[in-house]
Amino acid sequence: MKQFNDDNFLLQTPTAERLYHDHAAKMPIIDYHCHLIPGYVAENHRFDNLSKIWLEGDHYKWRAMRTNGVDEKYCTGKDTTDWEKFEKWAETVPYTMRNPLYHWTHLELKTAFGVTKLLNPSTAREIYDHCTALLQKPEFHARGLMQHYNVEAVCTTDDPIDSLEHHIKVREDGFATKMLPTWRPDKAMAVESPADFRAYIDRLSEVSGVAISKFADVIEALRVRHKFFESVGCRLSDHGIEEFYAEDYTQHEIDAIFNKVYGGQALTHAEVLKYKTAMMVEFAVMDWETGWTQQFHYGTIRNNNSRMFRQLGADTGFDSIGDFTVGKSMAKFFDLLDRDDKLTKTIIYNLNPRDNELVATMIGNFQDGRYGAGKIQFGSGWWFLDQKDGMEKQMNALSTLGLLSRFVGMLTDSRSFLSYPRHEYFRRTLCNLVGNDIENGLLPASEIDFIGKEIIEGICYKNAKNFFKF
Structure with missing residues (x-):
């Protein structure tokens, strides 16, 4: 009988044990998406x-x-x-x-x-x-735990109006673990509440030094902040969306929509979708121009319990997997960018496991060898799916319909300095999956050294290192 949580936890075969202990376990951690509080790292909380x-x-x-x-x-x-x-x-x-x-x-x-x-x-x-x-x-303390877990780099999640003072301090301190910002501009296109949107745009104007009275000014202000983020080491953007937006629009329409919502009027559903599409395209082009990687986390229904939302606010445990039809809009959005050759490196994370095969095939439509291996990535099991079953389903879909070997691997998506074992959990699951294939004759045992060094070490660390170039 296997022992719970021993050195071979989750590893069901001798081959899985070899792959994990000889290869996966020794790899540093690149935690390229998390929600750590930057101030905690800066002050060594x-x-x-x-x-x-x-x-x-x-x-x-x-x-x-x-x-x-x-x-x-x-x-x-x-x-x-x-x-x-x-x-x-x-x-x-x-x-x-x-x-x-x-x-x-x-x-x-x-x-x-x-x-x-x-x-x-x-x-x-x-x-x-x-x-x-x-x-x-x-x-x-905060920094000690990051060093304990051999964390080479973390990418926090930051709003365009954030000062990034904590990132700058950590860099100036010469701390061995890199802490880099990630551009998360969701509020810049959150036009459902005109009052909140206006307040955010006015704050954006203040921090960017750009007077904003029209849509073009918004984009100029965001570009100023985008360049600032780049100067502090940012190499990724991230977008939390319910679904992909790919409505047809004209610039005249977007100018009028901005004037309407900035003036305090509520938008129609159609206007909201057009505005979000225009903003997503603008964000994507900025990322392409600077060579950043864009990330899309989609498929969440948030704040389902309105009573508890009023009492506690967002991110308190009342979100769930959504049920959205996204295939056509996802393809159309990426094609809007690719047809002008302005589609940058991309990672897609789905929350509904129903979409695993959809995403695994979608990424193959827009791969481009000029960007190196795996330009478009199927992101690791996210949120409700970042557990053994969810990870295995994601990796099986990617293996069957793409190249698991070029996968950039796991992240914590966490606010906790104790969440780094999620990388270990993922690595053990990966090694068990591949180890079982070798034991069952589905992969050649004669190639175990190549599998360990190139594929296992690649997925655990090397692919991310090459992909993001931190």
């Missing part, structure tokens, strides 16, 4: 206790706790102690079996703190005190 680093902002855990019957005050409340919140999480953990949270929880305890005991009510106090004591040591 010390976390007061295990709850602070583990539970604050973690809507994955909050969802599980609510489902397990835990009162909201122990998830997001202000009137409960950190220990009380942790205690409720420890009560929940045994009931998360077969949810990826159970795996992540014990991988993080083991790899960060050396804890191999299972977390449950009887071990909660001991584990909490042990980890909290370690967190006071410099090697367990």
Whole structure:
């Protein structure tokens, strides 16, 4: 019987063990999409206790706790102690079996703190005190944890109006791990609320130094900020969208739509779609001009519980997989760019696993050897799919319909400094998948050295290193 969370966790065959221990495990981490708080890295933040680093902002855990019957005050409340919140999480953990949270929880305890005991009510106090004591040591502060996990680079998620002062400080400090910004301009095309849009555009005008009164001014202001981001090391953009936008439009229409919404009038649904299309094209051209990689995370229905949204705001655990018909619009959007030869390197992340084969075939339509291997990438299993089953389905679709060997691999997509074992989780899953194929005669055992060095090490690290050129 296999032992839970031992050195060969998730590795079902001797070949999988060899691929992981000899190749995957030693690779540095390039975490090219995350939501770390940049200020925590700049100040080398010390976390007061295990709850602070583990539970604050973690809507994955909050969802599980609510489902397990835990009162909201122990998830997001202000009137409960950190220990009380942790205690409720420890009560929940045994009931998360077969949810990826159970795996992540014990991988993080083991790899960060050396804890191999299972977390449950009887071990909660001991584990909490042990980890909290370690967190006071410099090697367990924010930068220390990044070094512990051999993180070579991280890319945070940043709005065009952000100052990037923390990124600049980290660079000036000479910290060994690169912290680079990622351009996330979603608010610049969020025209559903005219008042919020106007406030954002006025702030964009302020930070860019560009007086904005028409659509062309918006683009000029964004270009100023795009160049600033580039000067601080930015090489990626990211867009969180429900679906791809590819409406036909004229410049006259977009000018009129901007004047309407900036003037405080609500737009029709058709006008919203046209404006978002125009903005996405402008963003894509900027990225092509600078050689950046653009990322698209699509398919989420956000803030489904309006009562809890009013109470807690966004990103608190009330989002779900959406059901959108995206194939034609996705193809049309990329073709709008490619027909003028202005389609830059691209990564597509779907949230609905129904779309795996769609995305895996779509990327093949726009590959271009002038950009090197894998210009258009099928992104790793994202959000609800960044677990063993989701990862395997994504890699199987990519293997069948594209080239898994050119995949740029995993990312944390996390706000936590304890989430780096997600890379290990992915690497173990990858090695098990490929190792099983070798054991079953689906891949030649005689090529195991090539598979390990070129394919496994490539997916875990080298492909991303070559693709992003940080």
